[in-house]
Amino acid sequence: MDRIAAMTAFVRVVEAGTFTKAADTLGLPNATVTRLIQSLEEDLKIRLLHRTTRSVTVTAEGATYYERVVRLLAELADIESSAKQSVASPSGSVRIETAAGLAALVIVPALDEFYRRYPQVQVELGATNRQADLVAEGIDCAIRVGEVTDQFLVARRVGEFRFTTVATPQFLAAHGTPANPQDLYTLPTIGLSSSRAGKPLPFRFRQGEERLELSLAHRLVVNDTNAYLAAGIAGLGIIQAPTYGVEPVLAEGGLVTLFDDWTVDHIPVNVIYPPNRYLSAKVRVFIDWVVELFEGHQFLRRPRPVR
Secondary structure, X not given: OOHHHHHHHHHHHHHHOOHHHHHHHHOOXXXXXXXXXXXHHHHHOOOXXXXXXXXXXXXXXXXXXXXXXXXXXXXXXXXHHHHHHOOOOOOEEEEEEEOHHHHHHHHHHHHHHHHHHOOOEEEEEEEOOOOOOOOOOOOOEEEEEOOOOOOOOEEEEEEXXXXXXXXXXXXXXXXXXOOOHHHHHHOOEEEXXXXXXXXXXXXXXXXXXXXXXXXXXXXXXXXXXXXXXHHHHOOOOEEEEEHHHXXXXXXXXOOEEOOOOOEOOOEEEEEEEOOOOOOOHHHHHHHHHHHHHHHOOOOOOOXXXXX
């Protein structure tokens, strides 16, 4: 039995929750993963996992073994990575997950610079509006918008979303220009639904101590930022969109801003990754590059502290 392979398979089964998911993330047949776990249990002479037809749960002995094995594998990966980095640059495949809008408008256009720095790193980019299970799906890190509520994940703040309420000049000529946010109740608007809530996000405004949160009856609701921006640019209604996505069209006059005397709270953007998985050199350089990318973006960087 390959003890390291068996330990790795055991850790992945615990984290993924099923043999099938663990086998998929390891790139191994299900039978191989099963055989490795069985051999490990036979060698240790303890039961590590409870198996049923629908799920896998860890035993008390297995939970203790898992905690120690995770640390051991992380230390081993650290040793190997340090040795490799002394003679070679980062290499290999990095699995990333982020929202479709960020992928299309921010990450992908800048990847050429990343590849110039790290030509031996390959990026597998999942552009999706669902929030994937990083551990179960073998994803190295994700770029997520909003507060991170999962305490299991490590989060590194990289920037923030600013929002702008906009419409096309043609739309305003046809429907009139609203004087204040409450006028939105009488005008066609476009809604963006959250993958978690499954319902349109409210339009939010702030002016001094006054705060408004408007739940509107939208004429169109979409669940993708790219489609949301496209609907606004097409003149279908008023949108409250990430500033980074509409600024080029604003500069060309294709959209105009509304309610300039009101502001919208910013939303944090974080890079997240599982704490028990060693942060290899290839993942570390990608995260550092994302931090630099956001820092250099006028509408995504974190505000600098006032001295």
